[in-house]
Amino acid sequence: MSANKEISFESALAKLEKSVDEIKKEGTTLEAALQLFDDGLKQYEYCSELLSKAKQKVMLYDKSTAKLKELD
Amino acid sequence: VAIKPIKVSQLNAYIKRILQSDPLLGNVSVSGEISNLKLHGAGNIYFTLKDEISKVSCFLSSEHVRDLHYELSEGLEIVVSGHLYVYERGGSYSIYVKEIAVAGVGNLSLAFEQLKQKLSKEGLFDQSRKRSLPTFPHKIAVVTSDTGAAVQDILKTIKDRNTYVDILIFPCLVQGPGAAADISTAIDKINRLFPEVDIIITGRGGGSMEELWAFNEESVARSISASAIPVISAVGHETDTTIADFVADVRATTPTAAAQLAVPDTFQIKLYLDELLLRCREDFTNKVNYLKMRLKANGFESFRDGLLNRIKLNESKIDQLIEGLTHAIQIKIADFDLIIEMLKIELEGLSPLSIMNRGYGAILDMNGKLMRSAIPLLPKNQINVIMMDGQLICTINDRILKEEKNVGE
Numbered sequence: 001m002s003a004n005k006e007i008s009f010e011s012a013l014a015k016l017e018k019s020v021d022e023i024k025k026e027g028t029t030l031e032a033a034l035q036l037f038d039d040g041l042k043q044y045e046y047c048s049e050l051l052s053k054a055k056q057k058v059m060l061y062d063k064s065t066a067k068l069k070e071l072d
Numbered sequence: 073v074a075i076k077p078i079k080v081s082q083l084n085a086y087i088k089r090i091l092q093s094d095p096l097l098g099n100v101s102v103s104g105e106i107s108n109l110k111l112h113g114a115g116n117i118y119f120t121l122k123d124e125i126s127k128v129s130c131f132l133s134s135e136h137v138r139d140l141h142y143e144l145s146e147g148l149e150i151v152v153s154g155h156l157y158v159y160e161r162g163g164s165y166s167i168y169v170k171e172i173a174v175a176g177v178g179n180l181s182l183a184f185e186q187l188k189q190k191l192s193k194e195g196l197f198d199q200s201r202k203r204s205l206p207t208f209p210h211k212i213a214v215v216t217s218d219t220g221a222a223v224q225d226i227l228k229t230i231k232d233r234n235t236y237v238d239i240l241i242f243p244c245l246v247q248g249p250g251a252a253a254d255i256s257t258a259i260d261k262i263n264r265l266f267p268e269v270d271i272i273i274t275g276r277g278g279g280s281m282e283e284l285w286a287f288n289e290e291s292v293a294r295s296i297s298a299s300a301i302p303v304i305s306a307v308g309h310e311t312d313t314t315i316a317d318f319v320a321d322v323r324a325t326t327p328t329a330a331a332q333l334a335v336p337d338t339f340q341i342k343l344y345l346d347e348l349l350l351r352c353r354e355d356f357t358n359k360v361n362y363l364k365m366r367l368k369a370n371g372f373e374s375f376r377d378g379l380l381n382r383i384k385l386n387e388s389k390i391d392q393l394i395e396g397l398t399h400a401i402q403i404k405i406a407d408f409d410l411i412i413e414m415l416k417i418e419l420e421g422l423s424p425l426s427i428m429n430r431g432y433g434a435i436l437d438m439n440g441k442l443m444r445s446a447i448p449l450l451p452k453n454q455i456n457v458i459m460m461d462g463q464l465i466c467t468i469n470d471r472i473l474k475e476e477k478n479v480g481e
Contacts, residue, residue, distance in 0.1 A: 028359070036356075053236070056237060057238045
């Protein structure tokens with residue numbers, strides 16, 4: 001299920017962190033900073049959305065039927 | 073009384089009957105040292121148990137070998153329990169061993185050390201084999217008893233920390249016969265059936281060394297090391313260390329600790345995300361402000377401001393000069409005033425009027441010329457005497473010169 005996501009939470013978070021670092025750099029042009037800010041915002045929204053989708057599932061594997069059963 | 077001779081087989085059968093019907097020999101425990109250890113092809117083990125003086129043959133059948141957690145070795149001090157068995161054909165006897173206890177350290181400790189050494193030699197505990205856990209797992213598999221405290225601890229801890237991650241519980245026996253095989257199979261199965269699982273937690277709550285034993289079995293160690301998915305071991309309490317702990321990628325001291333290690337705190341992550349966004353925003357704003365400032369520093373406004381400043385500067389310079397000049401002139405004027413005043417005083421001392429004040433008069437001839445001598449003046453001449461407060465027009469009656477007077481005398 002994590003494999004078919006476009007990007008992982010980790011890489012989105014890493015991108016956001018990189019944006020913050022890059023914007024700060026003196027050599028970054030305004031255009032680049034704008035782009036980085038835009039990117040950073042996108043990553044933030046992506047990460048937040050992922051987190052706020054509180055869709056945690058707890059499943060129990062049934063050996064006899066070899067099937068998963070959802071708990072709760 | 074003469075006894076009729078009997079056959080060898082009859083003797084041995086008799087001895088067998090006597091010995092094997094003896095209640096003491098039917099359930100005997102004997103201590104000694106292993107020697108002449110032989111593993112038979114069928115899985116049976118033969119060895120000699122000896123002390124300083126005597127020795128006795130021992131036999132351990134393959135079904136009992138399986139119950140041993142450890143390997144027997146030459147010189148090992150053990151206590152065997154079993155019954156005496158007589159081989160009629162050979163006329164020998166041996167102990168049919170059902171149980172072996174290791175003297176001193178105990179069976180389990182020995183088994184533990186043996187397996188630990190073996191797997192360590194194979195490199196299964198090497199630090200280089202250990203994989204780091206993913207920082208943001210999507211799915212966690214839990215291999216433990218579904219009725220124990222461990223599964224509850226893990227579930228509660230994960231749910232408290234993380235509202236995102238999916239949890240897959242794989243119930244299995246965690247103690248007693250079959251537990252090791254169950255755990256091992258579960259780990260293999262998860263790898264095969266649910267390869268998307270990010271982390272496997274396997275373990276159980278606290279218990280005696282015997283109760284935790286499944287986690288010291290080789291099959292469990294093998295499955296953990298073969299798992300493509302990182303494994304966290306969480307067996308018993310902090311003081312319990314199992315072979316599974318050595319092989320696992322991460323050892324957690326308790327099931328609760330395993331859950332904490334496995335999943336990040338989503339609330340903390342949210343805070344961190346917000347902080348990152350804030351920083352992103354601030355940094356961007358700072359950048360823009362900085363550029364604005366630089367633009368301003370080089371723009372028309374600044375050029376104009378610079379010019380105005382220079383004008384103002386020059387104006388104030390001029391003002392200063394004028395002020396200085398005015399001041400200097402005033403000083404000069406004051407100087408002159410003083411000089412004039414002094415001259416006036418000096419002049420006043422020289423003025424004929426001041427002499428007249430004392431009662432003198434000035435004598436002018438008819439032409440208004442000031443006379444310094446009486447000689448040019450003759451009787452009948454008119455003179456003008458100027459005094460302080462008026463003039464006297466006079467006619468000279470007589471003239472007496474100083475020499476004439478002297479002559480007259």
